[in-house]
Amino acid sequence: MTKIYVIAEARQGQLKKPSLEAVTAALELAQAAGGGEVTALLPGHGLDAAKGELQKSGANNVVALDSDVLANYSGDGYAKALKDHLGDATVVLMPHSAMGRDLMPRLAAMLDSGLVSDATALHFEDGKFGATKPVYAGKAYKKSFSQKSVFCATLRPNNWAPTEGGDASVSDAAPSFGADELRAVVQEVMAAAGGKIPLSEAKVIVSGGRGLQSPEQFHIVEKLADAFGAGVAAVGASRAVVDAGWRPHSEQVGQTGKVVAPVLYIAIGISGAIQHLAGMRTSRFIVAINKDANAPIFKVADFGIVGDAFEVVPALTEAVAANVS
Amino acid sequence: MNIVVCVKRVAASDTVVKVGADGKSLDPAGVEFVLNPYDEFAVEEAIKTRDAAGGGEITAITLGSSDSEKDLRTCLAMGADKAILLDDGGAARDAYSTAVTIAEHVKGLNPDLVFCGKQAIDGDDSQFPARLAALLDMPVLTEVSTLTKDGDQLRAERDIEGAREVVTCKLPAVVSANKGLNEPRYPNLKGIMAAKKKPLAKVSVEAVAPATDTVSLELPPPRPEGRLFESVDDLIAALKNDAKVL
Ligand SMILES: Cc1cc2nc3c(=O)[nH]c(=O)nc-3n(C[C@H](O)[C@H](O)[C@H](O)COP(=O)(O)OP(=O)(O)OC[C@H]3O[C@@H](n4cnc5c(N)ncnc54)[C@H](O)[C@@H]3O)c2cc1C
Ligand SMILES: Nc1ncnc2c1ncn2[C@@H]1O[C@H](COP(=O)(O)O)[C@@H](O)[C@H]1O
Numbered sequence: 001m002t003k004i005y006v007i008a009e010a011r012q013g014q015l016k017k018p019s020l021e022a023v024t025a026a027l028e029l030a031q032a033a034g035g036g037e038v039t040a041l042l043p044g045h046g047l048d049a050a051k052g053e054l055q056k057s058g059a060n061n062v063v064a065l066d067s068d069v070l071a072n073y074s075g076d077g078y079a080k081a082l083k084d085h086l087g088d089a090t091v092v093l094m095p096h097s098a099m100g101r102d103l104m105p106r107l108a109a110m111l112d113s114g115l116v117s118d119a120t121a122l123h124f125e126d127g128k129f130g131a132t133k134p135v136y137a138g139k140a141y142k143k144s145f146s147q148k149s150v151f152c153a154t155l156r157p158n159n160w161a162p163t164e165g166g167d168a169s170v171s172d173a174a175p176s177f178g179a180d181e182l183r184a185v186v187q188e189v190m191a192a193a194g195g196k197i198p199l200s201e202a203k204v205i206v207s208g209g210r211g212l213q214s215p216e217q218f219h220i221v222e223k224l225a226d227a228f229g230a231g232v233a234a235v236g237a238s239r240a241v242v243d244a245g246w247r248p249h250s251e252q253v254g255q256t257g258k259v260v261a262p263v264l265y266i267a268i269g270i271s272g273a274i275q276h277l278a279g280m281r282t283s284r285f286i287v288a289i290n291k292d293a294n295a296p297i298f299k300v301a302d303f304g305i306v307g308d309a310f311e312v313v314p315a316l317t318e319a320v321a322a323n324v325s
Numbered sequence: 326m327n328i329v330v331c332v333k334r335v336a337a338s339d340t341v342v343k344v345g346a347d348g349k350s351l352d353p354a355g356v357e358f359v360l361n362p363y364d365e366f367a368v369e370e371a372i373k374t375r376d377a378a379g380g381g382e383i384t385a386i387t388l389g390s391s392d393s394e395k396d397l398r399t400c401l402a403m404g405a406d407k408a409i410l411l412d413d414g415g416a417a418r419d420a421y422s423t424a425v426t427i428a429e430h431v432k433g434l435n436p437d438l439v440f441c442g443k444q445a446i447d448g449d450d451s452q453f454p455a456r457l458a459a460l461l462d463m464p465v466l467t468e469v470s471t472l473t474k475d476g477d478q479l480r481a482e483r484d485i486e487g488a489r490e491v492v493t494c495k496l497p498a499v500v501s502a503n504k505g506l507n508e509p510r511y512p513n514l515k516g517i518m519a520a521k522k523k524p525l526a527k528v529s530v531e532a533v534a535p536a537t538d539t540v541s542l543e544l545p546p547p548r549p550e551g552r553l554f555e556s557v558d559d560l561i562a563a564l565k566n567d568a569k570v571l
Contacts, residue, residue: 016486073490075455076464098485102467105420105452109459114421114536117450130537135448136351139342140544142448144419144537151537183464184494187480191488198487204570249470249505250484255338255446256362256504264570275338282545285568287560293553301551303563315557323561323571 002036004029005086007094007103008054010042012189015050017201018095020162022155023057025122026093027163032124039063040168041085043078045071055170058163062170069179073099077182079106081175086111089150091129093122096154097200104154113150118259120156137255137278157200158261199234199251204264207236207253207280211269211290211309215246220313221268227321236260236280238270254279269309272297289313326381329436330371331427331457332364332400334393335447342544349539350417351447360396363442365403365509366502370472371440372404373507377474382406384434388427388532390415394525401520402512408525413532420448421536424456430528432461439499443468454501464494467501 004026008019023040030036039061040054047066054062065081082103086092092107094100096118108115116131123130123143130145131153199205206228208221218241225233237247239254253260255275265283270276272288272295280286281300288301289312298304305312336342337357345352368385375381385400387393388411397408411430418426431439439461441454451467458465466472466481470489473480477496482489483503512520554560565571 075467076458079459098468098483098490101451102455102465105455106459106465108421108452109424109456112536114419115452116537117420117452130540133449134545135542136336136340136342137338137446137449138545139340140344140351140542142349142539143541143543144539146536147534147538148536184466184492184498186490186492188491189485189488190491196487200486250489252504264564264568274341278338281548285564285570286548286551287564288551298551298553300548302549302568303560304551304553305555305557305560306553312557316560319557319561320571323565 002030002033002090003088004036004038004091004093005089006038006040006059007082007092008040008042008050009095009097009099010044010047010050013044013046013049015053016095016097017162018097018155018157020057021157021160022093022095023059024160024163025155027058029091029122029124036090037061041065041082043070043081051170055168056164056166057168058166059168062168064170064172065175066172067174069175069177069182072186074182074185075102075106076184078103079110080177082107083110084176085173092150092152094154096156100154104152108152111150111152113148113152114146115152115154116144117154118156119153120159122153134282138259138282139278156261197231197234199236199253199258199260202232202234202262204228204233205236205260205262206233206266206268207238207270208241208268209238209270210240212241217310218246220310220317224266224313224317224320227317227324229324238276267297268313270297271295272300326375326378326438327434327436328371328375328381328383328438328440329431329434330367330383330385330400330405330440331453332368332385332387332396333361333445334358334387334389334396335361335445338362338446344542344544349542351542358392360399361442361445363444363502363504366504366506367440367442368400368403368405369507369509370500370502374438374474384409386427386431387411388413388423388530397525398520399512401523401525402516403510404516407523410525410527411530412527413530416532417535417539418532419535419537420450420452420456422532422534424453424460426530426532428457428460431457437496441499441501443501443503454499458499461499463497463499465499465501466492466494468503469500470503470505472500472506
């Protein structure tokens with residue numbers, strides 16, 4: 001029987017939403033393969049709430065690897081603990097998050113299997129599992145199929161909807177080794193200021209570029225993001241303003257920054273260089289505000305206003321705030 | 326310090342992608358190939374680490390075709406000491422076959438530290454560093470933004486969703502470099518001249534079979550024609566009624 005495992009991600013005991021999306025992807029793939037069992041594996045510590053959420057995610061089983069050994073993330077430690085539970089796996093899925101990118105290639109190597117990272121679709125054709133993923137920064141999509149007995153994929157966030165319902169059987173298991181066997185271990189997590197939502201999870205991203213002219217004037221971008229309400233919008237930036245030191249690199253969108261696909265991406269004073277487009281062109285809706293009607297950003301924009309950001313953005317901020325409240 | 330840095334030759338970031346006649350790979354006609362931008366950070370960090378340790382040797386290694394010699398010379402010009410070109414004629418590989426093939430050769434070099442880029446900007450896999458670490462039985466620090474070394478102890482900071490993590494491990498280890506780790510130097514004339522005399526070994530290899538088989542490469546569907554508005558009110562209406570995001 002097809003056995004699909006989802007590696008669920010919890011941080012400080014909190015289940016990350018893309019884990020639920022991965023369960024949906026697993027359920028769909030099991031169905032495409034003519035049936036199968038979906039098991040969520042949850043490594044970490046203090047997992048009661050996360051376990052409860054996964055129990056109602058549509059998975060058949062939930063196995064919590066709850067141990068103080070796994071309290072702090074360790075790529076090699078998590079891989080070692082998880083491998084013991086993957087002896088009969090046909091497919092292993094995980095979100096394409098910072099943790100997924102660190103953990104899954106290691107696990108795939110330990111399972112002697114292929115891995116498609118950042119997958120946007122999963123397939124079962126002619127008895128083989130496969131996936132489609134963006135390559136060349138989203139300028140093309142590659143479809144490939146597994147040649148091995150186990151197939152792994154990390155899944156792009158925001159690409160599957162969480163499933164609600166079900167009642168999984170929940171069990172606990174402990175790793176078979178002690179903390180002294182961990183090698184790369186997280187010592188500390190420094191939270192970003194102000195409880196801002198991360199770019200990769202934001203529904204709306206408001207990004208600014210060199211057209212904002214100075215770090216002080218860039219604040220109109222933050223004000224527009226705030227207008228969408230708490231926890232909805234994140235601020236992004238072009239490389240030009242990151243290189244100029246106006247904004248931190250963690251906000252850079254593009255080829256050498258983050259690749260994002262929010263429901264709404266608003267680009268303000270950004271010309272739309274190919275390397276910037278690489279990071280945001282798969283957003284559901286793109287809005288461009290630029291004073292140059294010939295700026296390449298308008299070629300990918302669904303909606304645009306040709307005008308001065310310092311006139312358009314404050315008016316837009318007011319109108320958004322009025323519509324949100 | 327015995328340092329290895331893994332580098333890859335990739336299509337430049339401004340490449341206009343055209344699909345080749347086989348329907349599953351990039352048409353290389355007119356494409357400019359460069360050293361993967363993240364690998365520049367890896368080479369720079371290798372040089373800084375060697376120099377801070379007061380000595381050692383940096384070996385730059387790549388798996389590719391004979392064209393990759395150019396990028397290895399760039400690494401040598403920046404300051405690497407020697408280079409190895411594993412030449413498989415540029416065969417079709419995946420992350421699995423690349424890592425297994427390179428690991429065989431890196432093992433023999435017995436490195437204390439292996440630097441990689443966080444991602445090759447052609448396949449966008451972000452797999453090789455952690456795979457290599459598993460195959461070498463080493464810990465890995467991925468997507469590193471700051472790195473400090475104290476004896477055989479490494480401390481890295483890396484960005485995760487909405488936060489920054491501090492991760493530590495001991496040597497030997499694999500480290501993958503994110504943008505911002507350092508400011509990669511440009512090779513100067515002296516470096517370029519010196520690079521010509523530095524050892525560059527060419528080894529012909531046959532890469533192991535990939536674990537995944539590519540069946541197609543396709544361009545994304547074009548985005549629908551956009552609409553320009555005169556007023557903020559019209560934009561708000563479109564966001565409400567068409568996009569339904571307000
Ligand atoms: C290897 C490599 C990797 C790269 N990676 C990235 C990346 O990850 N992300 C990225 O963004 N870039 C990246 N770049 C850089 C990219 O090529 C561009 O240089 C950069 O995106 C330009 O940023 P910008 O649009 O803010 O600035 P500009 O190109 O200078 O554009 C500014 C825009 O603001 C408009 N403007 C000016 N004043 C106003 C006003 N008052 N109101 C409204 N509009 C106004 C102008 O018309 C112009 O279109 C990369 C480049 C290379 C070579
Ligand atoms: N063919 C290769 N030869 C040498 N190093 C490579 C090769 N492919 C990938 N790498 C290294 O692995 C990093 C991540 O690549 P990837 O996993 O392909 O995204 C790159 O930045 C390189 O440091």
